[in-house]
Amino acid sequence: MNNNILKLSLVTVRVLRVIFFVLAILLCFFFISHLLGIPLGIQYIWTDSGLSFNKEGEGIEQSFLHLTFSFAKNLIQILITLLLLSRAIKIIESIKHLKAFVSENILHFKKMGAFFIMLFLVDLISLLPANSGTMVHLEAKLLYPICALVCFLLSEIFTEGNRLYEENELTV
Template sequence: MKKNTLLTIAYFICKLINAVILVTIIMFTVFFIHFQIDKSAYQNWNFMDKGSSNSIISLESKIDYSQNSKTVSQQKPNFLNFSTLSLYFNYLKFTVSASLIFISLRLFGKVIASVKNRKTFEKINAFAFKRIGIYCFIIGIISSYDYYDFETQFKLTRISLNLTFYIIALIALVLSEIFKEGNKLKLESDLTI
């Protein structure tokens, strides 16, 4: 395949993923608002903990109130019992992470477009990769903390270390430096001509 064809496909994929992320954020927000208005619609939804399977380090604090009290039902934690703090925390965690991924992909799409237009070593591309690296580092921090609190049933707090976003951040910061050096060489080349 030609270079421009690959860049066009990559640019299209970035746009497609961004559209999916935007629709997901909107749907999650509608769900969040509807949950606030009519909690009874979610009475059959049970909470299932995925765990921290992709993490290399995981510290977990789990309290199950149902085993300590005879008045609490022994059923699985239900979304109706989600504490307000935990509900807002998880909503903000999801929307901030998804928004930062959306912004990062948008910046990456702009870099692809500039490379396609043969403006590869522009200062703006180095700046874009630096911002992508910072955003991925923030996402890594945000995604490392889980907090679920179901009133009268169950409480789970977890700190885990998943290296995926940290590795992407490191790669983006290295690319930022490479593009910065490329920009310096391009400016020196332009001055000598």
């Protein structure tokens, strides 16, 4: 394989997968240490976008519901992202071996589209701390459905490519 862009994309996706794996471990560590009451010497609060670190003495007391919901939401998002990255690695490796239009890639793109829909659904609902407790907040981010649409479109393109590839194999 002499394609430098393909090599770079493969390395990038693998590095991203390692980073997200480490993030998942750190997220679990912070959650467990918070539940067990282990002081870490830093102040932080849980948000739907992860941990937010504050200056000493500026910590916000959070309800168990908000803490657990934020942890679960963040962990699910990280795990789905790890699945997306694993599928991307499989597609890039098949292209590297000159087998782009195989039926496995069609399935990978369809699953990636489903993963983006799952990310959209997970990210749809947020819990925000309010004066009297917790407030439910709905926010639809259109990036995930657009990415899902692109993945489903690519699966259709690869389906046609697979059909032409198999026709070509029968002709030879």
